[in-house]
Amino acid sequence: MYEDNRVHIWGPDTQARPLAERLAAAGCLIDPEDPALTEILLELGRTGGELRNLSDPDEDTVRMAVRVGRARYERIRAQAPQQPRRTSARENANGWIYYIRRSAMVKIGTTVNLRTRMAALLPEEVLAVEPGSHAKEAELHRRFRALRVPGQREWFYAGRELQVHVEEVLDANGPPPADLPTLPSAAGILDL
Numbered sequence: 001m002y003e004d005n006r007v008h009i010w011g012p013d014t015q016a017r018p019l020a021e022r023l024a025a026a027g028c029l030i031d032p033e034d035p036a037l038t039e040i041l042l043e044l045g046r047t048g049g050e051l052r053n054l055s056d057p058d059e060d061t062v063r064m065a066v067r068v069g070r071a072r073y074e075r076i077r078a079q080a081p082q083q084p085r086r087t088s089a090r091e092n093a094n095g096w097i098y099y100i101r102r103s104a105m106v107k108i109g110t111t112v113n114l115r116t117r118m119a120a121l122l123p124e125e126v127l128a129v130e131p132g133s134h135a136k137e138a139e140l141h142r143r144f145r146a147l148r149v150p151g152q153r154e155w156f157y158a159g160r161e162l163q164v165h166v167e168e169v170l171d172a173n174g175p176p177p178a179d180l181p182t183l184p185s186a187a188g189i190l191d192l
Helices: 019-026 037-046 059-079 114-121 134-143 160-173 186-190
Strands: 096-102 105-111 125-131 155-157
Touching (some): 096 114, 105 114, 105 134
Antiparallel strands (some): 096 125
8 A cells, every 4th residue: 555655655646536526527416415326326327327428417317317216215214214233242352444445445344354354355455454343443434434435335435534544553553464365466467
């Protein structure tokens, strides 16, 4: 994640442009703060709307996607009443909070078995790990909610604030184990 002199390598040209910024720049009718955003975007995709070409959106298609997406969102909410979250045994166990990278996005998650979890996720890079529980993970998700990838619960854009936090975790806990499973690097593939 960082070079030896601790300079951030995720510059503005490599970071994913947030969806809210793309929608606003295109003058799109979709409100990025709408709680039904995921359902709206799914409906837009189903009806043939183009997210890549936001500069000239079909307004009728967008309006219909907003209406149908909001209706679907309300129906889902009505069917799944919110129940208080039960405290699991894992929350009291010695768990690990991990920060992994895929492209310009970072996943913040919790596990009790780092090796098994990394083998399942196969990140491009394990940025850092620290002792923690689901409660601490939830606190981190709230802290970085402005960087959350729309429609995702645990994936965040690699913004400056998150990069600084990862650096602090590294300073406090040292580097993650080097032998955790990750995707092979492009350099390693080319060397074959």
